[in-house]
Amino acid sequence: MITDITSKTLHEKTGQVLDRLRRGERFRVLRDGEPEALMVPVDAAIDPEWPEIMAEVLAARKQAKSVRENPILKERKARNYAARLR
Amino acid sequence: MPLVYADTSALFAFFHPRDEFSQVVTDAVLQSVPDFVYWSFLRYELRHNLRQSRTDSDGEVAWKALRAGERTHARLRWQSDLRAESVIEVADELSAQTALASKAGSADFLHVAAARRLQLLSGLDEFWTCDAEQGALASAAGLKVRRFELKTPPRGSRR
Numbered sequence: 001m002i003t004d005i006t007s008k009t010l011h012e013k014t015g016q017v018l019d020r021l022r023r024g025e026r027f028r029v030l031r032d033g034e035p036e037a038l039m040v041p042v043d044a045a046i047d048p049e050w051p052e053i054m055a056e057v058l059a060a061r062k063q064a065k066s067v068r069e070n071p072i073l074k075e076r077k078a079r080n081y082a083a084r085l086r
Numbered sequence: 087m088p089l090v091y092a093d094t095s096a097l098f099a100f101f102h103p104r105d106e107f108s109q110v111v112t113d114a115v116l117q118s119v120p121d122f123v124y125w126s127f128l129r130y131e132l133r134h135n136l137r138q139s140r141t142d143s144d145g146e147v148a149w150k151a152l153r154a155g156e157r158t159h160a161r162l163r164w165q166s167d168l169r170a171e172s173v174i175e176v177a178d179e180l181s182a183q184t185a186l187a188s189k190a191g192s193a194d195f196l197h198v199a200a201a202r203r204l205q206l207l208s209g210l211d212e213f214w215t216c217d218a219e220q221g222a223l224a225s226a227a228g229l230k231v232r233r234f235e236l237k238t239p240p241r242g243s244r245r
Binding site: 047048049050051053054056057058060061064066067068069070071072073076079080 | 159
């Protein structure tokens with residue numbers, strides 16, 4: 001999880017933010033309400049993990065009422081069917 | 087983190103929330119937390135199929151997630167050693183050995199050839215697919231295969 005923090009708060013509470021970073025927390029710094037920078041612990045991987053990348057996909061799947069056939073397998077089936085017709 | 091070659095059927099299922107294999111592939115990712123092999127042909131085939139699915143909000147969500155994954159350079163790990171021409175050479179050799187005994191198509195041979203080449207060059211933990219024939223080919227090529235299966239047809243499935 002990434003915590004949003006304003007540049008003003010970062011300026012005023014730098015020590016507290018660094019302590020929280022040391023405990024593994026990540027921050028997104030906002031200036032005038034817009035994301036400006038990311039702060040991560042020095043030993044943390046900068047690249048986000050899959051759950052972070054896939055958050056919207058996981059949420060969308062919970063809402064999904066039906067599923068669709070995998071298009072790659074569908075293409076294979078069509079190709080095999082066509083091959084049998086030849 | 088384990089390095090996994092997930093073919094396009096598995097990666098598409100991972101990114102698209104309404105794919106029939108979405109649940110099983112995501113469960114496997116959350117369990118073993120792999121980084122995935124990424125190279126030009128796999129990227130093209132995955133992007134092509136996801137582009138064609140951008141007809142609704144789920145397709146858009148899938149596309150956005152793929153682009154976020156591509157930006158990491160770690161979760162989708164670009165393999166500069168996998169150059170198309172050399173992989174095609176390996177696929178051709180593999181085809182010469184096993185084409186008669188396999189129902190797998192030419193693109194499937196490319197995936198297995200790429201995974202095998204990578205295994206020899208720098209190591210590979212597993213090969214993931216939703217496709218039985220692709221899985222059989224990968225297994226015959228000496229790769230450790232995880233094939234995803236649908237245990238029961240999901241409720242509300244629409245074919």
